[in-house]
Amino acid sequence: MIRIAAVGDLHYGADSTGTCAIDPDELSDHADLLLLAGDLTRVGAPAEAELLARELADVRVPMFAVLGNHDYHADEAPAVVQRFADVGVDVLEGTNAVVDVNGARVGIAGTKGFGGGFAGACGTDFGEPEMKAFVGHTKDLAGKFAHALAHLEADVRVALLHYAPIKDTLLGERLEIYPFLGSYLLGQAVDEAGADLAVHGHAHGGTEKGVTPGGVHVRNVAQPVIRRPYRVYCIDE
Amino acid sequence: MTAMAEPHDEPKQYVVAKVSEALAHDPRVGELDVQVKVVGQQVFLTGSVSTVPRHELIGRVVEELLPDHQVHNEVVVTTSEGEPEREELA
Numbered sequence: 001m002i003r004i005a006a007v008g009d010l011h012y013g014a015d016s017t018g019t020c021a022i023d024p025d026e027l028s029d030h031a032d033l034l035l036l037a038g039d040l041t042r043v044g045a046p047a048e049a050e051l052l053a054r055e056l057a058d059v060r061v062p063m064f065a066v067l068g069n070h071d072y073h074a075d076e077a078p079a080v081v082q083r084f085a086d087v088g089v090d091v092l093e094g095t096n097a098v099v100d101v102n103g104a105r106v107g108i109a110g111t112k113g114f115g116g117g118f119a120g121a122c123g124t125d126f127g128e129p130e131m132k133a134f135v136g137h138t139k140d141l142a143g144k145f146a147h148a149l150a151h152l153e154a155d156v157r158v159a160l161l162h163y164a165p166i167k168d169t170l171l172g173e174r175l176e177i178y179p180f181l182g183s184y185l186l187g188q189a190v191d192e193a194g195a196d197l198a199v200h201g202h203a204h205g206g207t208e209k210g211v212t213p214g215g216v217h218v219r220n221v222a223q224p225v226i227r228r229p230y231r232v233y234c235i236d237e
Numbered sequence: 238m239t240a241m242a243e244p245h246d247e248p249k250q251y252v253v254a255k256v257s258e259a260l261a262h263d264p265r266v267g268e269l270d271v272q273v274k275v276v277g278q279q280v281f282l283t284g285s286v287s288t289v290p291r292h293e294l295i296g297r298v299v300e301e302l303l304p305d306h307q308v309h310n311e312v313v314v315t316t317s318e319g320e321p322e323r324e325e326l327a
Contacts, residue, residue: 001325003323007317010287011287013267013288013291015288015290015291016287016288019316021317021318026321030323031321043267070269196326204285205270205284223315224285226322227315227316227319228319228322229317229319229321230321231323231324232321232323232324233324233326234324234326
């Protein structure tokens with residue numbers, strides 16, 4: 001049994017010290033690895049990343065993360081990534097990693113992802129350069145993520161996202177903002193490559209549980225949704 | 238003749254947009270998930286944040302932006318304390 005802890009949207013700022021509530025000893029008792037689903041900072045300042053990184057420094061299980069839109073706001077994403085890397089968090093973007101858990105290979109592929117909407121009500125890369133850039137960014141990230149997930153050689157495969165891959169876990173959000181909360185291209189990538197679980201954040205007003213059209217479990221682990229330090233998902237290897 | 242609204246008659250949807258922009262771009266706040274409703278000269282703020290100081294800043298920023306409105310800061314502070322919950326996926 002692989003125990004995967006996951007949380008997103010911690011939104012760490014100068015006023016946040018101590019609010020992430022992840023106790024390293026307790027985490028080791030409950031889980032084999034920790035996934036962080038983006039929006040780890042408030043405005044993407046390296047100093048904010050440093051505050052959270054300090055609280056993660058004593059975590060002993062492997063940690064993986066993707067960045068979220070907030071983590072890009074200050075245009076200092078490489079420095080934010082470095083702060084987390086310094087304490088052992090592997091920040092994924094169109095990349096993957098495999099970790100050994102009691103002899104089982106657990107693979108994680110990650111991307112921030114982006115918006116665009118869901119089949120039947122989504123943007124198309126047509127018309128103005130700005131529209132092509134918007135949808136093109138989602139296509140680019142989804143394509144690299146699909147490749148990273150498809151090439152994982154692992155017993156358990158997990159997709160780590162910030163933006164939502166399906167609509168189910170947005171239930172509770174306003175319908176008008178769905179195109180800014182996720183894209184079906186991410187869900188399609190998960191289904192085509194195959195996974196045991198996909199986790200995402202970003203949708204604070206959404207719902208925890210959903211499933212892709214292809215039957216993959218999806219969990220929205222934004223902290224305002226789960227209202228716990230993290231959720232633990234257990235998967236038979 | 239083009240109809241021109243007086244400043245105090247600014248349609249409320251533009252006031253809502255102005256508040257949302259301010260909460261996103263004010264470097265003290267950086268919040269995108271606060272819901273804003275304007276009723277007459279009253280502004281209602283709802284949603285959730287993770288700290289008390291951020292809750293207070295949200296109210297202060299809107300009061301500074303709209304000094305002629307009564308601001309109802311109903312944003313709640315959610316905590317993440319408690320035992321982590323576990324789910325077994327079949």
